[in-house]
Amino acid sequence: MRDPGSTAMTATQTPLDSAPRNHDWIHRAPAQDGVERIEAFFQHNGYALHRHDTYAIGCTLAGVQSFHYRRSVRNSLPGGTMVLHPDEAHDGQAGTDEGFRYRMIYVEPALFQAALGGKPLPFIEGGLSDDPRLAAATQALLQGIDRAMDPLEQDDALFDLAHALDAVSGARPLRASADFRAAQLARDYLHGALERPVTLDELAAASGRDRWSLSRDFRAFFGTSPHRYLTMRRLDAARQSMLGGMALVDAAAAAGFADQSHMTRHFVSAYGVTPSRWLRMLKAQTR
Known part of the structure; x- marks a missing residue:
């Protein structure tokens, strides 16, 4: 669920009637150094089943956010924390007719590895947590989504989040020979x-x-695998080109894809929406 607003807010301060009701939208904070932050609103279906190579960590601000994850349906409510592990398939849709609004941060595993020093990647069973340590660490990164974070502020917050994840998770053991x-x-x-x-x-x-x-x-x-990692970095480059106004066919070629349809297949697999729908949702929030 890649993809939220204004000033910092809590779930109790974010009623659904303050969100646009006639269309879905995504708001992206300025991307920086392996981190992407978003806020989004969806009335019904948000994303088809997909998987990406980043952690997706966030909170539901209002409504019920339902998603399939590891062979079960999960329901995220305000007050909890979602933690979706890299390369785990998931989707996203409203659990009620009112729709849902949420904020999410996407973090490259390499950033957590830098903080954890080669430990196993933290894994949160079931994708949901009520642990207050994790909620506090996540909230620090989801404040002020309309502005870029100060680099030192972001690094400190990522360090705290990595160690909160490590403390809360049931870490998978690594082979002794892992290099x-x-x-x-x-x-x-x-x-x-x-x-x-x-x-x-x-x-x-x-x-x-x-x-x-x-x-x-x-x-x-x-x-994730080396091939998936390379594909996701190409998709990152394609998205930046699209945001700069480049036509989809040209963005695909510039990012190293065989053609536009090749890029689109990977885009849907990674983000659960087509490139054109992703661009429409980004534009909808700015109207």
């Missing part, structure tokens, strides 16, 4: 190859790790 440094080298290599095909043999050579061990380590530390 964090090799996974980091492979990730760096992918960032330098966004516009061309990459093989697992290339990544293995760049990281000094055999290909299958590297593939397992990459998933353990960054929450």
Whole structure:
């Protein structure tokens, strides 16, 4: 559920009748350094089943936010915290006729790894938590969504959130042989190859790790496969081009996709909406 407003607010201060009722909308805060923050309103269905390679952490401000996650239907209410693990399939829809409004932050697993030092990625069973430590750490990042956060403020808040997640989660154990440094080298290599095909043999050579061990380590530390990671970075680039006014076909080519339909398939798989609908929802909030 990638995708919320104004000044800081709590669930009790955000009645649904203050949200636009005739259309769905998304408001994106200025993206910065591996973090995306949004506020959104949906009257009925928000997102089709999809998965992305970031953590999605947030709170429902008003209404009931329902989603399928790990073979069950979850219902997020104001006061709790949603924590969706990277690469876990989920969707999003209103649990009542009134619709729902929520805020969410999307964090690259590498940022949490920087704070946790190569520990297992935190995992919140069921995707919902009532733990006050997690709620407080999340709220610090979801305040003032209309402005970019001060870089030091963001780093401090991410550190606190990483450790709150680690404290609350049932962490999955890592294999003793897992190589964090090799996974980091492979990730760096992918960032330098966004516009061309990459093989697992290339990544293995760049990281000094055999290909299958590297593939397992990459998933353990960054929450997704090398190929999915590369595809998501290309989608990030395509979204930036679209926001700058570039036509979809040109954005697809510039980001390294074979054509517009190739990009659209990956876009829907990652975000649960088509590129054109995503752009319409962003424009709807500014009217």
